Amino acid sequence: QLQLQESGPGLVKPSETLSLTCTVSGFPFTRDSYFWGWVRQAPGKGLEWLGSIQYGGSTYYNPSFKSRLTLSVDTSRSRFSLSLTSVTTADAAVYYCARLTFTRYFDVWGRGSLVTVSS
Amino acid sequence: DIQMTQSPSTLSASVGDRVTLTCRASQTINKWLAWYQQRPGKAPNLLIYETSILETGVPSRFSGSGSGAEFTLTISSLHPEDFATYFCQQYHTPPWTFGHGTRVEV
Numbered sequence: 001q002l003q004l005q006e007s008g009p010g011l012v013k014p015s016e017t018l019s020l021t022c023t024v025s026g027f028p029f030t031r032d033s034y035f036w037g038w039v040r041q042a043p044g045k046g047l048e049w050l051g052s053i054q055y056g057g058s059t060y061y062n063p064s065f066k067s068r069l070t071l072s073v074d075t076s077r078s079r080f081s082l083s084l085t086s087v088t089t090a091d092a093a094v095y096y097c098a099r100l101t102f103t104r105y106f107d108v109w110g111r112g113s114l115v116t117v118s119s
Numbered sequence: 120d121i122q123m124t125q126s127p128s129t130l131s132a133s134v135g136d137r138v139t140l141t142c143r144a145s146q147t148i149n150k151w152l153a154w155y156q157q158r159p160g161k162a163p164n165l166l167i168y169e170t171s172i173l174e175t176g177v178p179s180r181f182s183g184s185g186s187g188a189e190f191t192l193t194i195s196s197l198h199p200e201d202f203a204t205y206f207c208q209q210y211h212t213p214p215w216t217f218g219h220g221t222r223v224e225v
Contacts, residue, residue: 047206047217062214096162104210105153109162
């Protein structure tokens with residue numbers, strides 16, 4: 001059964017870089033037609049798509065984050081990562097990793113990783 | 120970006136009620152709409168995709184309809200576990216965007 005698990009620091013200082021990794025298990029990470037993505041949810045707020053990546057490295061970024069966001073993959077470890085630079089308190093949120101289908105809805109989600117931004 | 124507007128923001132209901140949630144897109148998105156359920160402290164869970172197709176394992180009391188820019192999610196008879204927040208998402212045009220959610224409460 002497909003599972004996604006986020007990992008990374010729960011606390012990041014303002015102006016620093018937020019880094020998270022999502023490990024995929026129970027599914028061939030390199031299967032075509034699927035993308036892997038990140039969605040975040042600030043406390044009490046809605047959902048916001050940050051970006052998506054395919055196993056081969058093709059990426060799609062939300063323009064709102066494009067200047068600060070980098071996604072990468074490590075196919076040998078079936079995982080993908082997020083790097084968000086110059087964070088502010090507005091970046092504090094639960095960050096979810098998820099699988100995107102061919103048509104780009106999110107069919108499987110990780111449990112989420114809470115990130116606090118504070119000095 | 121395509122804006123997704125959900126109404127109402129909060130819906131008060133009782134077990135056994137039939138409820139309908141609405142999602143409107145700022146432009147036509149054809150059938151490219153998904154619905155998610157999120158319980159407190161949990162990740163979203165896919166309920167419906169392509170406007171009306173139930174994800175495997177989702178109870179048949181959930182149904183979706185609509186086209187163009189206006190869509191609905193109906194729960195035919197609320198169960199206790201259905202009290203949650205529901206989000207719609209368009210995947211017609213990137214960036215993929217979500218509505219702000221409808222909270223279904225007792």
